[in-house]
Amino acid sequence: MLAAFFITLLLTDGVSPCDRSYRDLLHFLNLTQKTDLLAMTRPVKNHSEPTEVELDMLLYAILDVKEKEQKFMSYVWIDLYWKDEYIQWKQEDFCNITHISLPTQLLWKPDIAIIEMTEKNKVTQSPYLRIFYNGRALLKIDMVLITTCKLQVYKFPFDTQSCNLTFKSVIHKDYEIQLVLFNNSKWTTNWSKEMTGTQSDWLLISITSIKGAIHKYGISRSLVVYTITMKRRPVLYIVNFILPVMLFLCLDLASFMISESGGEKLSFKVTVLLAVTVMQLILNEILPSSSDKIPVIVVFCIGIFGLMMLSLLETILVMHLMEKDSVSKESGADKDQNQSVQRLLCCSGSAGETPSQLLPLARQVSSGQLTGESHDSEKEVMTGSSRKEDGPIGYWTRMAKAINKVFFIFYLTTVCLFVVSMFYSWIKEEEEM
Ligand SMILES: *[C@@H]1O[C@H](CO)[C@@H](O)[C@H](O)[C@H]1NC(C)=O
Ligand SMILES: *[C@@H]1O[C@H](CO)[C@@H](O)[C@H](O)[C@H]1NC(C)=O
Ligand SMILES: *[C@@H]1O[C@H](CO)[C@@H](O)[C@H](O)[C@H]1NC(C)=O
Ligand SMILES: *[C@@H]1O[C@H](CO)[C@@H](O)[C@H](O)[C@H]1NC(C)=O
Ligand SMILES: *[C@@H]1O[C@H](CO)[C@@H](O)[C@H](O)[C@H]1NC(C)=O
Ligand SMILES: *[C@@H]1O[C@H](CO)[C@@H](O)[C@H](O)[C@H]1NC(C)=O
Ligand SMILES: *[C@@H]1O[C@H](CO)[C@@H](O)[C@H](O)[C@H]1NC(C)=O
Helix, strand or coil, rough: CCHHHHHHHHHCCCCCCCCCHHHHHHCCCCCCCCCHHHHCCCEEEECCCCCEEEEEEEEEEEEEEECCCEEEEEEEEEEEEEEECCCCCCCCHCCCCEEEEEEHCCCCCCEEEECCCCCCCEEEEEEEEEEEECCCCEEEEEEEEEEEECCCCCCCCCEEEEEEEEEECCCCCCEEEEEEEEEHHHHHHHHHHHCCCCCCCCCEEEEEEEEEEECCCCCEEEEEEEEEEEECCCCHHHHHHHHHHHHHHHHHHHHHHHCCCCHHHHHHHHHHHHHHHHHHHHHHHHCCCCCCCHHHHHHHHHHHHHHHHHHHHHHHHHHHHHHHHHHHHHHHHHHHHHEEEEEEEEHHHHCCHHHHHHHHHHHHHHHHHCCCCCCCHHHHHHCCCCHHHHHHHHHHHHHHHHHHHHHHHHHHHHHHHHHHHHHHHHHHHHCCC
C-alpha cells in the first residue's frame, strides 16, 4: 500500500514516466459520456454572454480573376479561435499536456460563412480541432473560394482591384457570436504577400480587415470584412495586345510609302484594319459587357480603328483623284492620237504617198496607245503638241500628292496625340488609386 503510494508519488512528481494519457484527460473532461450535449449548444455557462470567435484569414494564392463573370477565385486559410467554457484542465495534473486534438463533430463549432460566396466551395477541413488546457479551441479550414467581386475594368490592363470577403455567422446574432480579428492586417498582408509571391498575374498590394456589423430586418450580426487589394501585372497584355495594335498602327503609317498606283496600298490597309478588328474581338471575350464606364482599352482600340479607317478613306480618295487624272490623260491621249493620225494622214498626203499605205502605221500607233506598250514609238510619232497637255493632266495627281502629304502630317500628329493621351489616362488613373 505504502509502496504503491510512493510509486505514484514518484510518477507524478518525477520528470519521467507519466501515467496520465490523453484518454485519462477525456475521462476527466467527461467527453466520453455526454458528447451529444457538448456538440449541440454554445459552450457558455451564462447564455447572455456572447461567444467571441477570433478569426484569422491568410491568403495563400490568388487563383483567378474573371472579369467577364465578375468572379474572384482565391485559396485561403482560415483559423477560428473561441473559448469552450466547459473544457478546462490543469496542465500539471496531466503530465504537461497543453492541448489535445478532438474530432470536430464532438464539440460545438461556430457556423461561419462568407457572404460573397457564389458556388459551393471546396473545403478542406481537418477532421480534428485543437483544444487548449484553458478551453481555447482552434479550428483550421482551408478553402478554395469562388466569390463575387465587383471588378472595375476601366483601367484594364493597368487596373487595381479590391475584393471583399465578408465573414458572418449564419444564424447566430451579435449577442450570441461576436466575431473579432485575431491578427493585425499588416502581419496578414506580409505573410500573404510572401505566400502569393510571383505565382499569378496578380500582385497582392494589401489585405485590410475591419470589424463591422450588419443590421437587417431588425437583426444585427457581427461581421469581419477582409478587403484584398491587388494589382494586375500588365506585361502579358502589353505584349499580347497593346504592342501588336501599336505595330499595326506603325504598319498603317508605313503604308503611306507605298505608291498609289495599283490596288496594293488599298488591300494592304484593309488587311491591317482587319487585323485590328480581330484584336477587338479578342478584347470582347475578356471584358464584361456590363461596364458603366467604357474601358480605356476599348477607346484605345476603337480610336485606332477609326484612325486607320480614316487613312483608308483618304487612300480611296487619293486613288479616285488619280483615276480621274488617268481618265483625262487617256482622253487627252485619244485626242492626241486623233490629231497625230490626222497629221499623219495630211502629211502623207502632201508627201504624195497614198493613205492606204500609211493606214497600217496609224493603226499601229492607235493600238500602241491603247495598250500602252510602245510609249517611245508613240512619242516619236507625236510632236511637241503633247507637251502642252502635260499641265492639266498632272493636276489631279499633284492635288492627290498634296492631299496625301498634308494628310500624313495630320495623321501622324493625331496618332501621336491619341496614343499619348490614352497612355496618360491609363497612368493617371493608376496614380489616383
Ligand atoms: C465531469 O462529471 C462529473 C460528474 O458528473 C463532475 O463532477 C465533473 O466536474 C465533470 N468534469 C468537468 C471537467 O466538467
Ligand atoms: C450573465 O451575464 C450577464 C451579462 O454579462 C449578467 O448581467 C448576468 O448577471 C450573468 N448571469 C449570471 C448568472 O452570471
Ligand atoms: C511540466 O512542466 C514543468 C514546468 O515547465 C516542469 O517543471 C515539469 O517537470 C513538467 N512535468 C512533466 C511530467 O514533464
Ligand atoms: C468592401 O467592404 C468595405 C467595408 O465594408 C466597403 O466600404 C466597400 O465598399 C466594400 N467593397 C466592395 C467592392 O463591396
Ligand atoms: C499574428 O500571428 C503570428 C503567428 O501566429 C504571431 O507571430 C504574431 O505575433 C501575431 N500578431 C499579432 C499582432 O497578434
Ligand atoms: C514583413 O516581412 C519582412 C520579411 O520577412 C520583415 O522584414 C518585416 O518586418 C515584416 N513586416 C511585418 C509588419 O511583419
Ligand atoms: C477621233 O476622231 C474621230 C473622227 O475624227 C471621232 O469620231 C472620234 O470621236 C475621235 N475620238 C476621240 C477620242 O476624240
